[in-house]
Amino acid sequence: MQIIKSIESRIYTIRDERVMLDFDLASLYEVETRVLNQAVKRNIMRFPEDFMFQLTKQEFENLRLQIDNNQSMSSQFVMTYSNKRPNTALPYAFTEQGVAMLSGVLKSEKAINMNIAIMRAFVDIRRILLKQSNINEHLIEIKERIGEHDVQLNELYDAMDNLLDEKIAQLKWKDRNRIGFKIKE
Numbered sequence: 001m002q003i004i005k006s007i008e009s010r011i012y013t014i015r016d017e018r019v020m021l022d023f024d025l026a027s028l029y030e031v032e033t034r035v036l037n038q039a040v041k042r043n044i045m046r047f048p049e050d051f052m053f054q055l056t057k058q059e060f061e062n063l064r065l066q067i068d069n070n071q072s073m074s075s076q077f078v079m080t081y082s083n084k085r086p087n088t089a090l091p092y093a094f095t096e097q098g099v100a101m102l103s104g105v106l107k108s109e110k111a112i113n114m115n116i117a118i119m120r121a122f123v124d125i126r127r128i129l130l131k132q133s134n135i136n137e138h139l140i141e142i143k144e145r146i147g148e149h150d151v152q153l154n155e156l157y158d159a160m161d162n163l164l165d166e167k168i169a170q171l172k173w174k175d176r177n178r179i180g181f182k183i184k185e
Contacts, residue, residue, distance in 0.1 A: 007117060015053070
């Protein structure tokens, strides 16, 4: 369970996709990032753009700031992608399908076991997001009901005010001082 939590912390949202970065995957698979990327390039036909894409400089900078703030930067990340190397290649991001495709490229026992754990982490995140969207739907429904109830309560208050106004008007009419001629009975 601890490994899944560790993996979940390495899943980022970039371009509205949940992805894992090449250096995090390499760390999990216990290979060098360079080796992972070479294996991918040898099998590039397995990785269309919706499975894998390279980050832009802006996306990478935003991600570095996010990682720095979370204090969870791996040492491999620092070594491989430091600012000291001006021609540093930007990291690749792998979607869930891309990570699944890696299992066909990296065939070690460690890679297979880690791939299973990564798929479980993606499923857990999806389950959490579905629960959150269900909660949001329920909140919206409750707000709509409350809005309807507010309208209905306001109508009731208005009707009660009208009834009170009519009763007050009737009392005033009966208790008024009569003027004019009085008829004796």
